[in-house]
Every structure is written in structure tokens, then in C-alpha cells.
Amino acid sequence: MGKLKRILLVDDSPRDLELAIDALEAHHLANEIVTLRDGVEALDYLYCRGPFAGRNDGPPAVVLLDLKMPRLDGLEVLKQIKSDPFLKAIPIVIMTSSREEQDLVQSYENGVNAYVVKPVEFHQFVDAVRQLGTFWAVLNETPGSKQV
Amino acid sequence: MSGWLRNWLTWWPVAAGFICIMTGICVLMGWAMDAERLKRILPSLVSMNPLSAVCFVLVGAFFVLRSFQDASSHKQPFGWGMRACATLVFISGAAVMVNYLLKGNWGLDQVLFSNKLIPDNPLRPNRMAPNTALNFVMLGGAFLFMQLKSPRGFRFGEVVAVVVVFNSFFALLGYAYKVQFFYSMGSFIPMALHTAFLFFISGVAVLLMRKDQGIMAIVRSDSTGGLLLRGLFPAMVVALSLIGWLRLEGERLGFYGAEVGVTLYTIANISLLGLLILWSARFLYHADIARARVEAERERFFDLSLDLLCVADMTGYFRRVNPAFTTTLGFTAAEILEQPIVQLIHPDDRETTLEAIKKLGTGDFLFQFENRYRRKDGQWRLISWKAQPYLEEGLIYASGRDITEMRIGEEALRKAHGELESRVQERTADLAATEAKFRALVEQSLVGIYIIQEGRFVYVNPKMTEIFGYSTEELLAQPANDLIIEEDRALVEGNIQKRLSGEVPHMRYSLRGRHRNGALLHIEVFGSRSNFNGGQAILGSLLDITVQKEAEEALRRLNDELENRVKERTHALESANQELESFSYSVSHDLRAPLRHVHGYVQMLGNETKGQLSAKGERYLKTIGQASVEMGQLIDDLISFSRMGRTELRMTSVDMADLIKKSIAALELESKDRNIQWSLGALPAIRGDEAMLRQVLANLLGNAIKYTRKRNPAIIEIGCNGEEQGQLVFFIKDNGAGFDMVYAEKLFGVFQRMHRAEEFEGTGIGLAIVRRIIKRHGGKVWARAAVNEGATFYFTLSAAPMSLV
Numbered sequence: 001m002g003k004l005k006r007i008l009l010v011d012d013s014p015r016d017l018e019l020a021i022d023a024l025e026a027h028h029l030a031n032e033i034v035t036l037r038d039g040v041e042a043l044d045y046l047y048c049r050g051p052f053a054g055r056n057d058g059p060p061a062v063v064l065l066d067l068k069m070p071r072l073d074g075l076e077v078l079k080q081i082k083s084d085p086f087l088k089a090i091p092i093v094i095m096t097s098s099r100e101e102q103d104l105v106q107s108y109e110n111g112v113n114a115y116v117v118k119p120v121e122f123h124q125f126v127d128a129v130r131q132l133g134t135f136w137a138v139l140n141e142t143p144g145s146k147q148v
Numbered sequence: 149m150s151g152w153l154r155n156w157l158t159w160w161p162v163a164a165g166f167i168c169i170m171t172g173i174c175v176l177m178g179w180a181m182d183a184e185r186l187k188r189i190l191p192s193l194v195s196m197n198p199l200s201a202v203c204f205v206l207v208g209a210f211f212v213l214r215s216f217q218d219a220s221s222h223k224q225p226f227g228w229g230m231r232a233c234a235t236l237v238f239i240s241g242a243a244v245m246v247n248y249l250l251k252g253n254w255g256l257d258q259v260l261f262s263n264k265l266i267p268d269n270p271l272r273p274n275r276m277a278p279n280t281a282l283n284f285v286m287l288g289g290a291f292l293f294m295q296l297k298s299p300r301g302f303r304f305g306e307v308v309a310v311v312v313v314f315n316s317f318f319a320l321l322g323y324a325y326k327v328q329f330f331y332s333m334g335s336f337i338p339m340a341l342h343t344a345f346l347f348f349i350s351g352v353a354v355l356l357m358r359k360d361q362g363i364m365a366i367v368r369s370d371s372t373g374g375l376l377l378r379g380l381f382p383a384m385v386v387a388l389s390l391i392g393w394l395r396l397e398g399e400r401l402g403f404y405g406a407e408v409g410v411t412l413y414t415i416a417n418i419s420l421l422g423l424l425i426l427w428s429a430r431f432l433y434h435a436d437i438a439r440a441r442v443e444a445e446r447e448r449f450f451d452l453s454l455d456l457l458c459v460a461d462m463t464g465y466f467r468r469v470n471p472a473f474t475t476t477l478g479f480t481a482a483e484i485l486e487q488p489i490v491q492l493i494h495p496d497d498r499e500t501t502l503e504a505i506k507k508l509g510t511g512d513f514l515f516q517f518e519n520r521y522r523r524k525d526g527q528w529r530l531i532s533w534k535a536q537p538y539l540e541e542g543l544i545y546a547s548g549r550d551i552t553e554m555r556i557g558e559e560a561l562r563k564a565h566g567e568l569e570s571r572v573q574e575r576t577a578d579l580a581a582t583e584a585k586f587r588a589l590v591e592q593s594l595v596g597i598y599i600i601q602e603g604r605f606v607y608v609n610p611k612m613t614e615i616f617g618y619s620t621e622e623l624l625a626q627p628a629n630d631l632i633i634e635e636d637r638a639l640v641e642g643n644i645q646k647r648l649s650g651e652v653p654h655m656r657y658s659l660r661g662r663h664r665n666g667a668l669l670h671i672e673v674f675g676s677r678s679n680f681n682g683g684q685a686i687l688g689s690l691l692d693i694t695v696q697k698e699a700e701e702a703l704r705r706l707n708d709e710l711e712n713r714v715k716e717r718t719h720a721l722e723s724a725n726q727e728l729e730s731f732s733y734s735v736s737h738d739l740r741a742p743l744r745h746v747h748g749y750v751q752m753l754g755n756e757t758k759g760q761l762s763a764k765g766e767r768y769l770k771t772i773g774q775a776s777v778e779m780g781q782l783i784d785d786l787i788s789f790s791r792m793g794r795t796e797l798r799m800t801s802v803d804m805a806d807l808i809k810k811s812i813a814a815l816e817l818e819s820k821d822r823n824i825q826w827s828l829g830a831l832p833a834i835r836g837d838e839a840m841l842r843q844v845l846a847n848l849l850g851n852a853i854k855y856t857r858k859r860n861p862a863i864i865e866i867g868c869n870g871e872e873q874g875q876l877v878f879f880i881k882d883n884g885a886g887f888d889m890v891y892a893e894k895l896f897g898v899f900q901r902m903h904r905a906e907e908f909e910g911t912g913i914g915l916a917i918v919r920r921i922i923k924r925h926g927g928k929v930w931a932r933a934a935v936n937e938g939a940t941f942y943f944t945l946s947a948a949p950m951s952l953v
Contacts, residue, residue: 013741013745015745015748015749016741016744016745019744019745019748019749019752022752067737068737096737097736097737097738097740097741097744098733098736098737099736099784099787100733100736100737118740118741118744119744121747121773121777122744122747122748122750122751122752122773123751125744125748
């Protein structure tokens, strides 16, 4: 395994992005973190189209996806990824402020790999991110990664 | 007897009359004009005396006048003329007779054409022959006797007529045999040929005059005697006359002598008479056999008859009775015949019976005469008689019928009929009373009652007039359909047909009618097929339900409105709920994000400024962090509280003991460093939403752990207190801080707290959630407590249905 795969972080809130990156960096994760601001950008990235046309660095190790986003929300992105035979192997983690049960149920119905409610307390948040990052990005090898 | 012969014999007297008149006139004209042929027929014969000719005219006149006699009543319009003719003929003949007897020569027969009488015959002057005179006397006498009513006179006349016929036949035969003696009758003056002929036909005519009596009755009858007489007598007369003539002629011509002639004559007579006797004997033999058969047949019927047949005489004895007679009365025939009839008859009936016999004696017919006869065993039999007397035989023929049983039957029938009649009358009276009762019921009925036949009312009660606004007469006069609105007429006709055809016996249905004033009527009818006055009919009752119907309609409209309003309201509520949902979603998502950011950045700030801030600054940062965490807790509780009110309950059977154990286990984090004594009583299963009840228990048990923090040991008791108002009462009791019951009411309000935050942390929403969930389960929740003496929380829930336990 050569270069570490990227972690895709999709959130419309720049503060959440900053907090997340801080949390990830605090644990010295070596993976490159790509931040995207909404669902459309996320799909463009995954399909290597639009601004990401010609990208050839393969699929990310994991996608951390916020639910509530402009244009295309996280649930839509999740449905699209999990219904695409080439993308569905990518682990998707929903990270959201919502404690609503319906969000959780729908996410699992659509094949989410993990669902994390962002805690208010920062160190809890940092703990959660760190665990996710290490689990998905470092330890896990997706079936897709072997093809690249 | 054949018809032509009957006619011939009927017309004989009139024809003879005309022949006599014509011949008499011819002879008189012959005398007047000296026409010899008219007077004597042949020159060698004697001529007819003018007086004889006159007498024959009178004889002919008698017969012609008699023909005017009315056939049915025997009335003779010319009786006087007939009597005059007969008398004149008799007197003329008698006068001549007397003249001869006294040997006088009065010349009565010589008055007419006297000058021509002497030269007429060179030997003797022309006179009326004595036998001619006798014949006239007899003929006139016969006429007079025949006119008499009595049978004896008739018989005498008949005998005289026969003598006349024989006398004239004698003369005719004499002429035939050329024997003067016969036609001169011992006198020198012979009877003229035509005189003899006229006497012959006149004599026969007299016999035929009264054709239904005497000899002619036998001749004309269909009896064997009549047949023999008609056949044998003429044959014998003609044949014997012929034989005599042949014998005479044979002798005269010298074929044989007198002795041989007599022998031949005798043999011929014997042969002829023998043949005739043989023929008649054979005829009589067959006739007798036939009659015997008929009589036997009659006898059989006589014996067979079920009716009593008898012959009685006028002296009051039975002569003959049939077997039915003897079996009916039980006597033998001999016993019946030997005693007078009256002895057999009931004493009370004897008088009427004697009267009836007397009536029969006058020739009257008897019919349906009834009397009682004594049976040998003393019983009385009632006999109805029909009887016919035959006076000439002196006998009464009677047929009787035993009507005893019939009369008894009739009596019984009459009695039964009478009884039936009185019972019918009683029943009729009963019926009339019942009818009056039911009529009153029908007439006073609060529902309309009617009978429909062939599309028209044949009866309506007063209520009907009230319902429809027409008088009884108007209702009966119009077709029943006119009372129904047009849209419902087909329905009603169909329903009537269904019942008349027998498809259903009765029906109940609603229809709409029209009041006289045009108002719409809602009517409910119940009608059944029935019979009325011998025809099919619908008998029914109807109820005016217009008011109810309108009320129903109003109610329905109101309900519809209400329904619509409920729908609108529900819709509004649903959209409000929807809004609330998205609101709380936003709250949950959007309020927590900034709080997290606050907390996160405070933390990062702390990391960045580690060691650079004063102790005071450090504390500020820490407080900001704590505040944001508390805010987050509040928001979570609020959202949870609001969700409890909205989420649908998923009711199942819940095992409370199990649920409590799980809830205690879930609180391990809070209780792990504590000394808590748990006490669980028997906990029955209940019906409820398990997830929500878990929330209830988490809050209540959490409270119990939290408020017993200062106790060692903490004692928490959980149990079920039985039932209250059909619900199970659960309790959770602790020995914690308790509270003042003054504030018990505030306990379950949102954000209501009993303790200061420094003492016991909390948002004040937990018990509000508990109450909301329990209320939604249909239960209630309350608490008992005292400060520092612990608290007990009670809640009620419905028990699980037995089948689900």
C-alpha cells in the first residue's frame, strides 16, 4: 500500500469543517483530507466530472457526510453512491447534528456504514472523529482500493 | 195395420154415402127419363123401386152429414138432419113391411112414377122387395141405435148392421150364382142388383162409423185377433164364394153330378179351411211364445224390483205382492194376502188410506201418498205410494217405496241443518262483535290502514284522510298511484306485483307521496297480499314519517358539516403537526450546531492559549463551555418532550418486570458507585408503547437514583398496588430528598424544579415527559412525598389482554 487514500469531508458549515479537520489533525492522521461544501460537489468528485474532471487519484478511503446541506443533501448523496455498483464499496459515515430517529432509520435503510451524532462537547467530537478516521481510513481496506 | 187401409176404412162411410146419393138420384132420373140402364143395369134384371132410390138418397145424406162430426169432441152439428134421415128411412121400410105383412096394397112404394111402375115389368108391377124393406128398417134402426150414447145401443146397431150386410151379400151371391131365391127372399119381387150393392156398402159403412168400438175395434186393432180377422175373413168369404160358384158352374155344364159336386165342394172347403186354420194356428203359436217371453220379462222385473209392487182389489185386499213387499214387511205373501189391507196399516193412517182407496175407486190416479205399514216384528215402515186404478178390472196397481230410512235421514239432516243454522247465527254474532272491535281499532288507528284492489283503494281508515288531506270518497275515487310522486310509482307498482304474484307475502318499504296541498310526504308502508271480496288485494298500513325524515335529513346535513369541519380541523392539525415536526427538526439540527461550534471553539481557544490566560480567564472559558453543554441538554429534552406528544403509540403487551430490569441496567452509569437497595414486587404485564414506557421508567428511576444521592443505603422499591378504576397502579418509592407536598401540583410542569441546580442538576422536563406519556396511555400519574422523607411516584396503566400475556 503506497500513498494513503484521502478522507472526503462533506459539510456546508466551514466551522464544522474546521473543527473536524482540527480534530483529525490533532490525532496526526496522515491521510489527505479533501473538503467539499455540498452534495453536488461530492458527486462531481466521486464521478471525476465538472471541476474534478481528469482526477485520477482513485476513490477516497472514507466519506464523512453531513446530512443538512444546500443543493443536494447528504441522504441523496448516500442513495446515489450506494445504488452505483462502482461506488457502493466506499464506506460512508453520516456525521450530523440531527438526533432525529427518522434520519437515522433512513440512513441505515440506504446502506450507510456508520451514523454519528455530533456531540456538543468538543472533546467528545474529537474522540468520535479520531475513532472514525483511524477505523475507516487507516485500518480498513475497501475492495475498490485493490483495483487502483 | 197399414196406413192405406186405415185411410180407406176411415173414408168408407163418406164414400158409401156419396155412392148411395149418386145412385139414388141416377135411378130416379132413370125413372123420370125412362132410361132403362139407370133403373136396372141389365135388361134382364129388376129395376130399383123409386122409393128405394129415395131411401138410399136419405141413407147417403146420413153418412155425409155424419162426416161433419168433430173428431175429438164427437159433437154432431147436423144431428137433427141425421135423425130425420134415419127416421124417414126406417118409416119407409116399416110401412112397406107392414103392407106386405097385412097383404094390403097401400101403394106407398108406388106413389112415385106410379104410371110407369106397372108397365115396367110385364110379370109384376115394380114394388119395393120385402127384404129391401126389411133392410131399410134395419138400416134406419141401426142409424138410430148408433146415435144412442149407451154401449148397448151401439152393440145392437152393430148386430143389425151385420144382418144388413149378410142380407145384401145373400142377394149379391144369388145374382152371382143366378139363384133368384136369394135375392127375391121368398117373394116374387126380387131385390135389384144395385140395391143389394148399396145395402152392402152401407152396412159395412155403419160398422166402420164407430171404428174404435165393437167389432171394428178388433178388426182395426194390432192384436193377433185383429190380424186374423183382417186376413182370414175376407180370404174365407172370397174363396168359399168362388168354390161354390165353381161347383155350380161345373154341375150346370154337366161335368159331374150333384153327388160328385157336393163331394168336391166339401173336400175343397175342408182343404181351404184346414189351410187357414193351420196358418192361424202357426201364427197364434208364435204370438203366444212372444207374449209369454214378454210376460216372463215383466215377471222378472216384478220380482227384481226394490220397490214394493202390488195389485189390490176394490174390496181392500191385496191380490198380489212382489218379493220386495214381503222382505220389507217380513210377512210371507200368503200372510199379506189373507188379511185386509187396513190391518197392516198404522191406526193413525187408516182413515187417510181409506180415503185414498175411495179416490182410486173413482178412477183417480194416486201419487206420493204416504202411510205406515206394520212389519211382522212390530216395527213401522213408512211407504210412499204411486197407484193407478183399472176400474173395468176392479183392480188397483200400486208401486210403493220404503222411505223410512230416507225420512229418518231427512229428519236428521233437518235437525242438523237447524243446529248448524243456530251455530252459524251464534258465530255470526261473535264475528260481528269481533268485527266491531277490530273496526274500532282500525278506525281509531294512528297509522293509515288501507286495502288496494286493482290499483284502487277499496277501503281507507280515517287516518288515511288525515295523512293525505282527501276525504274518504275522494281517496276511493282516484287511482292509488295518484297519491305517489311520479318517481316512486314504478317502485310501488313493482312491489304490489311482487306480492300479488306470490314472490313475497309481505313487504316493508318507504315511498314518497303527495299531500293534497302539494307537500311532499315521506311514507313507510307495510303491506301483505290478502283476499278481499273474492279477489286478490293488498292489505296494508302506512306511517307518515315526513317529520322524522326531515329531522333525519337535518341531522345528516349537520353530521356532514361536522364531518367536514373535523376534516378541516384535522387537516389544519396535521399541517400544524407537520410544521412542528420540521420546527423541532430545525431546532434539533440548527440550534445544536452553533452550540457545538461555541463549545468547540472555546476548547480550541483553551488549547491555543494554554498557559497564557489568567486563572480567571481559564474559569470564564470553562463556564462558557459548561453553559453551552447545558443549553444542548435543554434543547435535547425539549425536543424529546415535544416528540412524546406527537409520536404515534405502538401498543403491545409489555412485560413490566422485564422492562424495569432493563431500565435499571441502562442506568448503570449513574448508579455504579452507589449503594442502592432495589426492591421489586410482583409486576403484571400491561398494554402500552414499550419505547415510551422505557422513557417513563428511565426518568422516574433516574430521579429516584438522583434524589437518593445523599442516602446510604438508598432504598428504591418498585411494585404494583393492585387496581384502581380498572387500571393497574404502579409505584416507585425512594428514601431520598423528597419534597414539600405544597408544590406537588407543580411537579409535573415543564421546567418546574423542586431543588436548586447546585443541589440536584436537571432541566425540569423529565416528569413533564412522564405525565405526557402516561396520559397518552390513558392513565394518570401522581406523587406522595415529604421533605427528607423520600417520595413515592404512582402511575396507572391498563392491564394487557389475557390472550396476550
